[in-house]
Amino acid sequence: MSEQLKYGWLRGGKLSVEVPMAATQALYAQSGRFVYMNDGAATLCADAITTIFGFLEAHAHTPATGAYLNCIIDLTAVFRIPINSGTFVVGMIGDTCDISIDTVQGAQLDASTEDTLVIVGGYSTVYVDVMMNQNHWGTGAGADA
Secondary structure (H helix, E strand, O other): OOOOOOEEEEOOOEEEEEEOOOOOOOOOOOOOOEEEEOOEEEOOOOOOOOOOEEEOOOEEEOOOOOOOOEOOOOEEEEEEEEEEEOOOOHOOOEEEEEEEEEOOOOEEEOOOOOOOEEEEEOOOOOEEEEEOOHHHHHOOOOOOO
């Protein structure tokens, strides 16, 4: 098991699109960067958000409102993010969990309400390796008729 602390994309597909950013989205170096689309703008996923769209490829900063950033939307991609609550144990592999923001975006291993992430690995209370849950991918809004 790797104990490296490189957060972000680890392996798998890397299909991506550019997305415009919503206002005041602070991106931190040692944080997750999962977003959902809110009225056409990428917004960081937090607790209680029920959809997920992708993972931003960006350095630590607060992008300007409307700035376009690359967003990995590949459902085969695996990402490493910090753990905000709970402890990873091997029996969690294949389970789902939630996302929270406690200054940095991370996994709530002790919560399974929104189930936006699927656990595929991890280490203690430090990090977890996850994939986006295909059942919650997209906006959930459908196309305008």
